[in-house]
Amino acid sequence: MIATNPDISTRRIVPLTQLKRGERGVISETRTDDDSRALLGAMGLRVSEPIRLCRHGEPCIVLTGACETCRIGLTRKLADCVYVEVGG
């Protein structure tokens, strides 16, 4: 199953790993299994959530939420499954 924001067909959507450091975006999809998606969602990485990339590579570190106060580290493999609308 894929969780998708239906209103994103014409925008620039890339995996989280392709964002530049400091670049902002909004999560549009999480292409992973149900358990991992549920966990990511509960941690704050869910569709329509604004994020900012702090660090590339392993781990990939993002700040989530409008106030950018929650910092999440992801393995590169998992970050590749999170798709982001650049700029949001």
Next chain:
Amino acid sequence: MLLGNPNTGKTTLFNRLCGLRHKTANFPGTTLESRLGVVRAGSGEIRLDDLPGVYSIELDQHEARVCRLALEGSLALGGESVRAPDAVCVVLDATSLPRNLRMLGEALRRRLPMIVAVNMIDIARRRGIVINTAALERELGCPVVPVSGRTGEGVEALVAALERPRLATTTPPGDPTGERDWVERLAQIAEADTTPSADTFTERLDLAFTHPVVGLAVFALVMTGVFWALFRLATIPMDLIDSLFTSLGGFVASALPDGLIASMLVDGVIPGVGGVAVFLPQICLLFFLFSLLEDTGYLARASFVADRVLRPFGLPGHAFIPLLSSHACALPGIMAARAIPDRRERLATILVAPFMTCSARLPVYVLLTSLLFKDSPAMAALAFTGCYALGACAGVVSALIFRRTILRGEGRPMALELPSYKRPSVRDALMNAWDRGLVFARNAGSVILSISIVLWWLAAYPVAPPTPESAALREQAAALVHSQPAEAGALITRADSNEAQHRLESSFAGMLGRAVEPALAPIGYDWRISIGVLSSFAAREVFVSTMAVVLTGHEDADSEGVLGRIRQAKRDDGVTPVLTRATAWSLLVFFVLAMQCLPTLVVTAREAGGWKWAALQFAWMTGVAYAAALTTFTICKAMGIA
């Protein structure tokens, strides 16, 4: 009940509210621990259950399931009555409110009387985050208290609020869109005046601590520091406990008349329990240091560094704490594997944790390296280091084999919250160390006590009559007792040694030693060493005292005289030494790799969910140890090392 996301400072708040008035227990049928504490309030005492930290109680995770059942009133901590909670105190992290509000929404839908504690309010204030708790209270209709578990700010108000929980007047919608709108609206109300400053300190440190080279160097430095502390600072209390148990044994021996009870206590229970209790300081110190590191925020970063090292072997970054803990003792290491979310990865970690060199192996290493390198401390130190490396390598390679065969499957990629760096709480670390120490002591007091009694019985029965040689020595001593008391004393000591040797040889343990001798002969062990190998199932270090008794009749293997006699002890042919260099090398390798610890097997069975895992662990480690010892012995003989 205290409910909240991980990293919300829930444990710090619990410690602040309850102090030492708490106990740690398991939820029945699970390996999940929780703490039940007592809060002293104006109207009496309030019992507070600290539920495990979860990101959502609706997740399909062990911890989340336990939280759900506890909130529904269908599960309670061991020893407690099963009933629905009177109220729930939801702990929110003031520095990350929007995400925490989702958990609050889930709790509100349970329709239980509620209190909301907005924790870490001091840190939020420093970062420019202003939480309007009054507006939040108006919106929710239940008490909302700003609090700091770390400084104690607002704790009195929270205790007062715990006495008057209220059913909230709002229930968030259950559909994802409705829930998101509810969270956003509530966050806007609560954080209307917020202009957070960027946490550049955390950002810069993260770049260093997770860097492929710098991060690894910092990780190695921190872990070296932990090891240094474990083996330096813990030595003093360990020696104290050791001498305490020795004195206790001496006192009981002198206070009780000779007989069954005295023998069981002096030769079984006291040395058995003492042999494990001696590691209590290391275990407490280990958890104290880990607690400090976790509180600073570093441990979450270290998990990612460890993930890069362990992932090629099929283990997650989470496994480094269990594996590192196992260098003190495998028991807390295996228990720490509970934090690994993926079942297969958790089982692989549990199965290989005892390969790490625990402190109980050290007396064996000391004995064998001092026999092998009598006049070369540098070589002995090198051999010591080699033992650590061999254990760690065997562990990770075994993990890879398990993950490619019986535990095959994709590992769960890591996602961790990286909390802001902060000054750790020594108080919390001390309380955590105290809790872990109590859990370990409880274990030593139950399982290990039973094992000690069984092993004592095997070594003490059937009771052999005194040998003609010892009877003759005693007669000589009796004749000399008045004229040459010193000579008489020496003769009595020789008679005691002779009888101790004979008793062990004639015991069930001795019979077992002779029975397994054919199986251990290919790796160089005669029946005497076989007794030592078998007796070390109680605890590895028992091997040293057993060998001292079997070969010299004395338990104290520390003195150079006894070491010399161990070196010179001969096999049944009267020519070949019991411990040739080839045998000593074979024994060293065997003890690095073998599963010589019954308490570890008991804990593995409990934590892994069945005796089949303990049986597999025993069979695998013993098989690997035997094959490696056979290879070592064969190579040594081929090279003329005898």
